[in-house]
Amino acid sequence: MLSFSFERHTLDNGLTVILAPDRAVPVVALNLWYGVGSRNERPGRTGFAHLFEHMMFQGSAHVPKNRHFELVEGAGGSLNATTWFDRTNYFETLPSHHLDLALWLESDRMGWLLPAMTQEKLDNQRDVVLNERRERYENQPYGDWDERLQRMVFPEDHPYHHTVIGSAEDIAAADLDDVAEFFQVYYAPNNAVLTLTGDLDPALALDRVREYFGEIPRGDQVPPIPGRLDPGERIGGTVRETVRARIPLPRVYLGSRVPPFTVDDFYAADVATSVLSDGRASRLYERLVRERGIAKDVVSYAFPLATGRSFMISWITGYPESDPAELETALAAELEGLTDVSDGEVERALALAETRFLRQVAQLATRADMFSMSEQLLGDAGRLNTEMERLRAVTPAQVRDFAERCLGADNRAVLTYLPEEEA
Amino acid sequence: MSSPDPLRRHAGPPEPGAIRPFHLPPVVSHSRGDGLRVLSLTRPEIPLASGCIVLDAGETTAPADRGGLAVLAGDILTGGTESRNAAELAEALERLGVSLRVSTGWDATTMSFTTLADRLDDTLEVVAEVLESAVFPEAEVERVRRQRLAAIRQRRMDPGQLASDELNRTLFSPEHPYHRGLSGETESVEAIQRSEVVSFAHRRYRPDRAGFILVGDLAAEQVQEAAERHLERWTGQVDTLPEISEEKLPEARPVVLVHRPGAVQSEIRIGQVGPARSLEGEAELDVGNAVLGGSFTSRLNLNLREKHGFTYGVRSGFARRRHSGLFSIGTAVQTEVTMAALQEAFFEFRRYLAHGPDADEVRQARDYLAGVFPLRMETAPQLAARMAELHIFGLPLEYHHGYRERIRAVTTESIHRVLGSILDPERCAVVIAGDADELQAPLEALGLGEVEVRSGDGATAGVSS
Numbered sequence: 001m002l003s004f005s006f007e008r009h010t011l012d013n014g015l016t017v018i019l020a021p022d023r024a025v026p027v028v029a030l031n032l033w034y035g036v037g038s039r040n041e042r043p044g045r046t047g048f049a050h051l052f053e054h055m056m057f058q059g060s061a062h063v064p065k066n067r068h069f070e071l072v073e074g075a076g077g078s079l080n081a082t083t084w085f086d087r088t089n090y091f092e093t094l095p096s097h098h099l100d101l102a103l104w105l106e107s108d109r110m111g112w113l114l115p116a117m118t119q120e121k122l123d124n125q126r127d128v129v130l131n132e133r134r135e136r137y138e139n140q141p142y143g144d145w146d147e148r149l150q151r152m153v154f155p156e157d158h159p160y161h162h163t164v165i166g167s168a169e170d171i172a173a174a175d176l177d178d179v180a181e182f183f184q185v186y187y188a189p190n191n192a193v194l195t196l197t198g199d200l201d202p203a204l205a206l207d208r209v210r211e212y213f214g215e216i217p218r219g220d221q222v223p224p225i226p227g228r229l230d231p232g233e234r235i236g237g238t239v240r241e242t243v244r245a246r247i248p249l250p251r252v253y254l255g256s257r258v259p260p261f262t263v264d265d266f267y268a269a270d271v272a273t274s275v276l277s278d279g280r281a282s283r284l285y286e287r288l289v290r291e292r293g294i295a296k297d298v299v300s301y302a303f304p305l306a307t308g309r310s311f312m313i314s315w316i317t318g319y320p321e322s323d324p325a326e327l328e329t330a331l332a333a334e335l336e337g338l339t340d341v342s343d344g345e346v347e348r349a350l351a352l353a354e355t356r357f358l359r360q361v362a363q364l365a366t367r368a369d370m371f372s373m374s375e376q377l378l379g380d381a382g383r384l385n386t387e388m389e390r391l392r393a394v395t396p397a398q399v400r401d402f403a404e405r406c407l408g409a410d411n412r413a414v415l416t417y418l419p420e421e422e423a
Numbered sequence: 424m425s426s427p428d429p430l431r432r433h434a435g436p437p438e439p440g441a442i443r444p445f446h447l448p449p450v451v452s453h454s455r456g457d458g459l460r461v462l463s464l465t466r467p468e469i470p471l472a473s474g475c476i477v478l479d480a481g482e483t484t485a486p487a488d489r490g491g492l493a494v495l496a497g498d499i500l501t502g503g504t505e506s507r508n509a510a511e512l513a514e515a516l517e518r519l520g521v522s523l524r525v526s527t528g529w530d531a532t533t534m535s536f537t538t539l540a541d542r543l544d545d546t547l548e549v550v551a552e553v554l555e556s557a558v559f560p561e562a563e564v565e566r567v568r569r570q571r572l573a574a575i576r577q578r579r580m581d582p583g584q585l586a587s588d589e590l591n592r593t594l595f596s597p598e599h600p601y602h603r604g605l606s607g608e609t610e611s612v613e614a615i616q617r618s619e620v621v622s623f624a625h626r627r628y629r630p631d632r633a634g635f636i637l638v639g640d641l642a643a644e645q646v647q648e649a650a651e652r653h654l655e656r657w658t659g660q661v662d663t664l665p666e667i668s669e670e671k672l673p674e675a676r677p678v679v680l681v682h683r684p685g686a687v688q689s690e691i692r693i694g695q696v697g698p699a700r701s702l703e704g705e706a707e708l709d710v711g712n713a714v715l716g717g718s719f720t721s722r723l724n725l726n727l728r729e730k731h732g733f734t735y736g737v738r739s740g741f742a743r744r745r746h747s748g749l750f751s752i753g754t755a756v757q758t759e760v761t762m763a764a765l766q767e768a769f770f771e772f773r774r775y776l777a778h779g780p781d782a783d784e785v786r787q788a789r790d791y792l793a794g795v796f797p798l799r800m801e802t803a804p805q806l807a808a809r810m811a812e813l814h815i816f817g818l819p820l821e822y823h824h825g826y827r828e829r830i831r832a833v834t835t836e837s838i839h840r841v842l843g844s845i846l847d848p849e850r851c852a853v854v855i856a857g858d859a860d861e862l863q864a865p866l867e868a869l870g871l872g873e874v875e876v877r878s879g880d881g882a883t884a885g886v887s888s
Contacts, residue, residue, distance in 0.1 A: 002470070024468050026443035027797055062432055066729060069719045071436055074787040076794005095445075095794050100437035108432065127732025127757075131688070135735050135755040139688045141580050199443065248580040249573055279522055280501075281513035290509060293566055296573045319573055344518075351520035355537060358471050362802040 002358070003385045006371065007202050013218040014190025017209050018371045018381050019202040022364065028096040028198035031368035032106055033376045035193075036186035037086045038166065039159035039225050039307050047129070047166015048174055050083035052182050054125040056090065057081070061112035065121065068105055075101055083164055086306045087376060093365045096199035100208060106194070107212035110187060117179055126171060133165050141247040142417055145315075152239045152413035153255045153311050158231045160307065188219025193375045197368040229308040233257065234411035242324075242416045249296060250318045252327045254335065255413040258312045258406050261304040262378060264390065268402040269302040269312060271394045272338055274349035276300040276314065281348060283334055288316060294330055306377045312406070324416050332412070338403035346396045353391055445797045450810060450820045451643035455650065457658065458631035462810050462820075463646035464638045466803065472543045472639030473803035475535035476550065477811050479661050480627035482529050483600045483746060489615055490600070491607015493627070495564075495571055496620045497527035500534070500628070502563030505556040509563060512549065521546050523553075529605065530745045531815045532627070537804050540640055547653040554657045559624060564617045571612055578604065579879060583755065585681060586690035586856040589877065590751060593677050593852045594696050595670050601747065629659040634814035638806040667746040670696045676872040677852040682859035683879055689761040689857030693768060694751030698845060700743035700816045706829040707841035708741050713788035714780045714838075715739050715772070716752055720787070722771045727754060733764040745816065750846060758858055762865045765853070769871075773848045779839030793827040 006020035038049050059065040072079045077094025092102050137143040147163045154160040194213070196205055234257060259265035277284045277300040284298035300314040316331045318324070360366045361384060374383035453461045485492035501523060502509045516523050519542045525534050534553070538546040578584045588604050595602040603611070635654065637646045672695060698704070709717075716723040716739025723737045737754035752772065756764040780788070800806055800823065813822055855862060859876050867874050 025797055025801065026445050027801075062435070066720060066725060070787065073718050073720055073791040075439070076790050076792075076796075078795050078798055093798055095442070095797075097440040097442050100440065104432070104437050124729065124732045128728055128735055131733070131755070131757055132735035134688045134757060139582055139686060139755065141577070246580065248576040279513060279517040281510060281517045286510055286513070289570075290566065293569070296570050317573075319569065320576070348514070348517050352517055352522065355471070355520035355522075355539065358539070359537060359802065359804065362469065362471065364801070 002361070002388070004361070004367065006381060008375070008381050009206060011189065011210060011214055013214065013216055014188070015213050016193045016375055017206065018193065018195040018375060019200065019205050020195065020197040020367070020371060021200050021202055022197060023199045026096045026199045027093060027364060028099050028102075028196060028200055029091065029093040029364040029368040030102045030106065031089060031091045031195040031365070031372045033193045033372035034088045034187060035191045035222065035376055036088055037084050038162065038164040039085050040186065041162070041166070042226055044170060045174060045178060046162045046170045047164070048170070048178060048182065049088060050164055050166065051125065051129050051171055051174055052179060053081050053083045053088050054129055055117065055122065055179055056109050056113065058121040058125065059116040060109040061115040062108050063105060063116070071101060071105065077102070085160060085164060087373075089369060089372065091365060091369065099196070099200065099205065103208055103212040107216065110189065110192070110213065111216035113183055113187065114180055117176060119176060122174070122176055122179065126174065129171055130168060133168060133171070137165060141245070142251060145253055145415060145417070148241055148243065149253055149255045149313065149413055149415050150311075152241060152415065153235060153257060155228070155231050157227045158229070158308065159225055159227050160305065160311065184219070186222060189213060189216050190218050191222050193372045195368045195371040195375075197371065198364045225307060231257065231309055233309070233405070235413060236410060238409050238412045238414060240414045240416070242418065244418050244420050246420050247417050248419070249320060250322050250324050250327065250419065251315055251417045252324060252331060253313055253315045253415040254328070254331055255415070256312050256406050256411045257309040258302055260306050260308060260310045262306050265402070266302070266304070266310065267390055267394050268398040269406070271346060271349050271353070271391065272399050272402050273300040273302050273312065274353055275338065275341055275345045275399065276334065278349060278352050283337075283345070284314070284316070284331070287334065288330055292330070294318065294322065294326060298331070320419075324418060328414055328416065332409070335407040336403065338407060339400050341396050341399045341403070343396050346394065346399060350392055350394070354388055357388060447800060447824055450813065452820055453643070453647045455630070459650070459654065460634045460814060461647050461650045462634060462636045462814060463641065463643045464806055464810060465640070465642055466638060466806065467640045469639055469803050470540060471537055471803050472540045472637060472641065473535070473537040473807040474635070474637040475533050475807050475811050476554065477634035477636065477814050478532040478534070478628050479632040480527070480532040480623070482527060482605055483667055484627055484664055485600070485623070487598070487600070488611065489619060490603040490611040491571065492615055492619060492623055493532060494527040494606040495567060495612065495615055496559070496623045497525045497532045498567045498571065499559050499563050499620060500525050500557050500624070501553055502567070503558050503560045504552050505558055506552070508560075512553070516546065516549055519545055523550065529601070531811070533811055535804070535807065543639070543649070547649060551653040551657060554628065554654065557624065559617065559620050561617055564620055568612060568615065571606060572609060575604065575606060575609055575612065582683060582686065582688070582690045582856045585683075585879060586692045586854055587753070589679060589681050589856065590692040590694050590852060590854045591749070593679050593854055594694060594749070595747075599670050600667065601670070626662045629661045630654065630657050631660045634811065636807050636810045636814065638803045638810070669699065670747045672696060672847060672850045673852070676850055678866065678872040678874045679852065679854045680859045680863055680866060680874055680876045681854065681856040681879060682876060683856055684858060684860065686856070686858045687758055688755045689758055689855050689862065690753075690755050691761070691765060691768070692751055692753050692854040693772065693851050694749060694854070695847065695851045697741050697748035697750040698743070699746055699748055702818065704841040706833045707838045709792055710785060710788045710830060710833045711780065711838040711842045712739055712741060713792055714784045715775050718788065718791055722775060723752065723768060726767050726771055727756070727764055731760075731763070731767060733757065733760045733767070737768070758861055761855065761857060761862055762869055765869065769848065776843060776846055776848055779842070780835055782835055785833065785835050785838065789830055789833065793830050796827055
């Protein structure tokens with residue numbers, strides 16, 4: 001049985017520290033999760049958690065602009081950060097003899113970011129983020145699908161009603177006061193999990209972490225997530241939207257509310273999506289792509305989200321001549337049809353999940369992220385050591401039950417994209 | 424704020440500790456009597472085995488008027504064997520937890536898989552069955568062709584892919600395979616007959632020039648034995664093909680505007696034909712490119728992104744292939760700043776070629792590339808992919824083992840010399856996929872060259888001077 005040893009510590013200022021040595025290669029991965037994401041944003045400032053993440057790379061009191069990247073790349077490391085609904089993570093993987101550098105940089109921006117903030121830097125990164133929005137969403141076929149689908153799946157007062165990238169207007173409206181306030185409220189050691197995996201000695205590493213992070217003061221308790229966090233188990237009907245856009249092929253998205261990542265029921269949702277679309281013997285591929293030939297591609301996925309409910313999406317891309325109603329009916333029928341899932345289908349899904357999981361944890365950076373995620377969202381850093389057992393415990397009856405509760409017409413958002421009429 | 428050790432934080436970045444060396448296990452090569460090459464690398468700590476079969480069946484081996492044939496054949500390879508149909512094959516593999524992927528590039532078709540070590544034999548049995556007895560059923564040919572035609576349609580509407588495809592079309596003459604899209608064009612894919620797919624497979628999916636690659640907790644002898652046992656009945660030779668010529672640089676810079684009405688961004692490509700893959704000058708190209716546009720702190724990115732906010736990011740890179748490579752700078756910028764971004768990109772590009780990198784930049788880029796090298800060799804699938812490159816490009820077995828040393832040996836002078844002998848900013852093509860109504864007049868005013876306007880569907884809409 002796969003098992004990764006680790007230590008968990010809490011510093012006096014509330015910073016949670018996970019240390020998971022693996023000395024196979026002389027590389028160390030640092031992963032820092034802050035318990036803040038787009039779910040914490042207030043109305044009028046959607047997209048701010050992500051814009052703020054960009055500002056974290058603009059230098060801090062002892063690190064000039066561009067220096068953060070220069071130092072890590074110059075040390076032979078790779079680095080980045082991502083913002084999501086429930087969290088923001090910062091990470092670097094570098095040769096292990098540069099561990100101190102990573103700790104110095106991360107602690108400097110956790111403790112001393114604000115003295116380095118300027119209007120010029122904010123203006124610059126606002127432009128960068130607006131271009132990120134154009135590149136990934138506005139100038140892409142189907143690029144606004146998540147914005148539209150989230151609005152249909154979650155009510156206006158739920159934090160998942162809006163996307164992580166946020167609206168262009170809100171991004172443009174952000175100012176330096178927003179940066180200072182957000183930093184003071186959310187970027188405190190007591191709202192963060194720091195994980196180190198790889199070539200390290202836990203006792204020495206803990207000393208180092210204390211030295212660099214120990215003096216950063218504890219912040220106030222993080223305010224509650226705005227909005228009504230429990231939107232109810234189901235959407236309460238079938239909601240629809242049809243979009244005509246410049247797209248190559250018609251596509252239908254189906255979205256549903258599903259149990260959150262934080263409860264065991266989520267595993268059934270995860271297995272259900274594998275049965276549906278993981279691999280070429282999956283239901284959707286085998287039946288809709290291969291057998292009936294009505295789909296060019298199919299996808300089904302349950303987001304691992306923690307706040308109240310999560311959501312599952314499936315999509316079917318048709319061919320130029322496809323009837324969108326047929327696409328929708330076919331996809332919906334397969335989702336509902338999971339109520340007859342067989343033992344063999346679940347076994348196949350679990351076998352694929354196991355290989356995928358082993359591939360993921362083989363990478364130090366991914367393993368570090370999983371530790372942080374488990375600690376931050378589940379309060380159980382060691383979850384990855386029992387992850388496969390929990391997945392294997394999912395029975396076909398649970399998948400059937402999940403399909404019955406969550407995949408019916410009373411819990412469905414249908415988003416249809418049709419190619420623009422030719423002029 | 425008081426600090427127990429303020430000097431430490433104020434004194435700048437901490438000194439590194441003692442280096443622990445990174446050792447890559449040796450790659451062991453063994454050739455079967457008929458030429459099949461077995462490459463293995465032993466990593467005892469990995470519970471997975473990753474492997475691939477590299478076939479000398481890249482898209483460059485497809486006939487000139489059948490662009491996309493290699494890609495199509497690769498897609499249908501797992502479409503059924505003499506004893507199992509496509510669904511049964513997929514079921515057998517996926518029950519083992521294995522996804523068998525077939526990917527076709529310009530230089531090879533590669534079947535790759537990752538499996539739990541104790542399921543390797545069962546996996547290889549299915550892989551061998553596919554190699555020995557794939558039947559390319561008519562229904563699968565038609566289904567996959569339809570999927571491929573739809574995918575070509577999707578590529579044309581993705582602005583980044585459209586710009587990259589149009590750059591290749593611009594740089595390579597119509598007789599050269601790189602002129603067309605990797606997966607062919609609508610007309611060529613429509614023209615492919617099932618008999619041509621079968622014949623292509625018969626001629627190209629042969630062991631004599633193929634590689635069998637395996638990484639995991641297996642000794643080299645075990646890997647060789649597995650190859651012998653499972654692939655015993657896979658025989659035959661690939662046919663020989665005429666050599667493909669190297670493409671030359673154009674006399675005058677091509678400037679192409681691909682019209683996407685109303686686009687909020689312009690996808691910009693600046694590029695030229697580059698060197699084929701070889702060891703010669705490779706370290707200089709890698710380090711030199713990291714400084715120009717191959718890292719976050721590159722000159723291009725610090726200018727276009729961190730100084731001007733024109734873009735989410737800009738990259739440059741050498742795509743290195745068997746027959747002529749490609750150098751390109753790529754970025755997506757807000758439509759309104761397209762000309763300013765082009766000017767800044769050319770400013771950096773020209774200045775860099777004229778004066779070369781400075782010593783600090785070279786040190787930084789060398790340390791970056793040498794340091795991240797182990798991160799690209801971390802997992803079994805990554806290692807298998809790196810070894811596949813050894814086979815495809817005929818690189819020495821110690822290629823990766825010496826990589827960091829070669830990187831550390833480059834100098835400002837050697838980079839300046841090698842890049843200067845290859846890159847020419849004045850003959851680089853410029854391709855922009857964006858709103859021609861907004862861009863055409865200012866682009867002409869920029870004076871980079873005669874502007875050819877193409878429509879997004881590939882036709883030439885007109886040339887202006």
